Amino acid sequence: MEKKAYTVSAINKYVKNMFLNDGFLSHVYVKGEVSNCKYHTSGHLYFTLKDNEGAISCIMYRSSVQNQKLQLENGMKIQVSGRIDVYERDGKYQLYATSFEQEGLGSLYEKYAKLKEQYEEMGLFDPSFKRPIPKMCDKIGIVTASSGAAIHDIMSVSMRRNPYVQLILYPAKVQGQGASLSIAEGIRTLDAMGLDVIIVGRGGGSMEDLWAFNEETVVEAIFKSHTPIISAVGHEKDFTLSDFVADLRAATPSAAAELAVFDISLTLRQIDKYKNELDLRFASQLRNKKAKLDSYLKALKHLDPSLRVTSMRNRLEQKALYLDQTFFRLMDQKKNKLKYYALKLDGASPLKRLKSGFLYAENQDGKHIVSVNDIKVGDQIQGYLIDGLITSRVESITKNKG
């Protein structure tokens, strides 16, 4: 008897088709506990959902993984939304998840959203109520558990930035029964101490762990506090209602300490900088004034009367020199002229004439005789020769004709 045999892939295709045609399986909610959870490097998420009696493989594609707020961990009880389909290669059906949420927490999220809306309407989150955090706090209150990462982180950051700041811890119960009352009491106690700022927070945890920071007593205590409050609950991604009502939200307790504790070394350096700036500026003022003074001095020097006397004296000396020169030049001229006349005179000298044998005649009255009309016969004549004197008498006068 011959039976028709189908190929594996044909059978798988057939089965897959059955799943596809089933409207119920195309969108189901499945709840169970997570195991074999693996976030693959491709971005896809693989896990197994199980309960006491069975298990189902689950896959969530990267595009959906990116939209999930919750990070899956083994042991988590979750509710998954998706479709059941066949993976032909392995002949295996699995749950293709599009979203999931922590089971039982759905109601907690709802409660959170409702409270948030309620507080928002009451105006508790209004930015106008936010007080600035002082830049230089001396006394910092902390409401958190006395054991745990939060206080440890805050202390180490504070010690590094500024060991001179006074930290005051109110050890509070931060999760479980009575936590919100303890936190609220801590805020009120520290607020009454007149500190500069209060940090309220705790380290990371599940939404249930952080729940106290959503409760009205805590939110109200933060809102009513006169001291500025920094909230520091959980990690970066965790948000609680305390974060919205606080004056400042820090992503983590360490971040809160960075915000609250000012860096003393920066402050000291700033003071030094001021000192240097003052010195520099003042020195430049001095230089400025000195330069101005110098320019005034220079200007004044030009107006100095002694300078004018010197200048007058110089001018006088110049004139005197000029006078001298002019005088001597004139003298030289005269001397030359004199010489010239002397030479000329020398030629006309009577002595020279006498030397060459001329006679100089005078009448009785001592007058020079130049014409025959000056004398008469019988007059006595004095005659001068070069080497002596003769006295003679006129015997006759003959006048030249013509």
Added chain:
Amino acid sequence: MAKTETLEDSFKKLDEIVAGLENTELSMDAALKLYKEGIKLVESCNSKIDKVEKEIIVLNGGKVEASNEDIF
């Protein structure tokens, strides 16, 4: 609290003084006055910073006691 406020105030004032000293029209007297005031502020800032290391104070049922050991 008032103490820290004045430290911040001092910084603000110092900013003003330093800016004031940049004015070249300032008289010598005024410049000297500003400089002296600035130096005084710098000194007061330095003295304002309390340089005593503080241990954390843990409030315990209303009683105040200094302690580091309880925490770790």
